[in-house]
Amino acid sequence: MDTKSQMIEIATNLFQQKGYKGVGVNEILKVCNITKGALYHHFPNGKEELLIACLKNMDEAITTDIEVIFERCQTTMEALHAMIEKLVANLDREGTITGYTFSSIVSEMASLSEPVRNACSDLYTKMQGIYSKKLVADGFSKETAHSIALMMTATIEGGIMLCLTRKTSEPLKIISQGLPNLLKGFI
Template identity: 75%
Template structure:
């Protein structure tokens, strides 16, 4: 692995575990076994530029994983259930949700840095786009799909944060059962209104 990729991988893990402010450059350098000069060679603007690279790396990994799950399942409800069950299994195995949640970084940095806010917004937009596209395939209008995708994103992100604070997977398990039912009910209601 090259130095830049190593920096991004290790810094991502540290940022997720301790938050942006909780991780110093010296800790990153020590974990990567590199010099400060090497870090600034790859990230001339320092720690914030490294954070943005970490968020972009997470965006690619997260959206690729979600897209794969949603392509393999026929309906949004099925894909959503499988995705959340994967998060539950990861949480129960690891005791945390490394790799999927970046909410702590968002809440800590998005109001302080426009480039960080933009990187976070981009990831949420792509996730919602995956959900929305699948909902449109399921027969929802574009407007309804976008609203439901927003609700799905907010519910999943909120449940992940609750899992971390409660040290229990129950919030994800709850939405794993409720979100597909809500979508099915919306779809059922849509069909009744359309039939009238």
């Protein structure tokens, strides 16, 4: 793997875990085992340019990851269970969550950088779109599907937050069990 891809891969993980300001450029360089020269060669605008590249990288990850799960599974609920199971396994194994979330980036950058805010907004919209499409296939109307998809996105993002705060995967497990009731309520 080339240096640039490796940098994006590592920085993506670090940003997801500690947020943008929480990670110093030096920390990224140290983990990558490269120096400043290399960073500013690949990303002339420095740290923020690297962050944007990371958000694009997450976009691709979502496309090639969540979409596969949603295509493979029969119903929305099946797919969501599989997705949450992956998050839970990740959390139990590594102690942090590194996929399908960027709350730390949103909360500190939304009010500071429009390009970053827009990239995050696109990502949420994309996830919501995948859920929504599947819900329509499940038989829900377009509008109802839109509402449910938004609530799912919010619930999962909030659930991740609760897991990180409590240092257990319990909240996401309870959410996984409870989500079918959300759909049931909309029928």
